[in-house]
Amino acid sequence: MKPWPFEYHRANSIEDAIATLGRHGEGARLLAGGQSLIPMMNLGLATPDLVVDVGNLSDLAYVLVEDGVLRIGALATHNTIMEADASASACPMLVVAYHSVAHHTIRNRGTLGGNICHADPASEMPLVLTLLDASMVIRGARGERVVAAGNFFIDAFETEVEPAEMLTEIRIPAQAAGEGYAFEEMSQRKGDFAIVSAGCRLSIRKGQMTNVRFGLTGAGAQTRRMSVVEAKLEGAGPDDRLLAEAAELAVVNSDPSDDIHADAAYRLDLVRTMSRRVLAAAVRMTAKQGAL
Ligand SMILES: Cc1cc2nc3c(=O)[nH]c(=O)nc-3n(C[C@H](O)[C@H](O)[C@H](O)COP(=O)(O)OP(=O)(O)OC[C@H]3O[C@@H](n4cnc5c(N)ncnc54)[C@H](O)[C@@H]3O)c2cc1C
Structure with a gap:
């Protein structure tokens, strides 16, 4: 299928992109890697009258560690992030989860910024960034604001980013040494969106689980x-029966359709x-890291 007719503007800076969005109003949409927006337009599910292409703003394609924080420019592609030494050293859980995200060719074009602004409820990264206590930097005409991942994702396909704003950076605190983490998903074929995915991270101090983060998609x-589930585990010893009870709690608190x-x-x-597996x-x- 073909999209509705639309105007196209290639932004030459963040400021240009934001000013263009502001001038045009709600009918304008940013285009990053195009791996979600273009299929949506082709299917008639998105009908912007102006597409503001920010794909060439390479200043926003960085992945680096600074002061114990992994900083990812919104236009860094999935593969760039997945393969960066900075990701592996600071946030290995992110890299592990990335093995479940899409196919190589999609990851070559798709950006983390576009992924989380699209906010597909079946997508892995909104869950992973929430569990990693990430925060998002959003820029608009009035300046910059930083929003915690827990507040960023409002609903399915809905985030804190306003129509005239742009996500510019994702910040993730480096994972603690000795922390355990796991991410798993079930999808029909490798690279497809998950039917259900689960993620968990935790530390163990003096035999007690602490800083427990646990969540699900699907x-x-x-x-x-x-x-x-986190509250049940926090401060308790990690015995198998408790982990099984925690998994049952996840079931009781789920409401899939x-x-x-x-x-x-x-x-x-x-x-x-x-849930059992990731816990x-x-x-x-x-x-294994001797933290018990
Ligand atoms: C076949 C296929 C399989 C896929 N499988 C998976 C999968 O398993 N898991 C998964 O998570 N994803 C999957 N995806 C989606 C993929 O991850 C996309 O790359 C990603 O969702 C969107 O990133 P993008 O850069 O292409 O964004 P775009 O498609 O360019 O934009 C997506 C949306 O975000 C907005 N946007 C983009 N950048 C910004 C910004 N900086 N600030 C504000 N708004 C912005 C756009 O206006 C648009 O509304 C798949 C896609 C395809 C085609």
């Missing part, structure tokens, strides 16, 4: 950090299995 209408990919009962089964894997990882 378990409800949107990405969910499950604080009820039937769709063309899977029915709700199957998703709940996946929630149970994936056990994160504990095992801390044990």
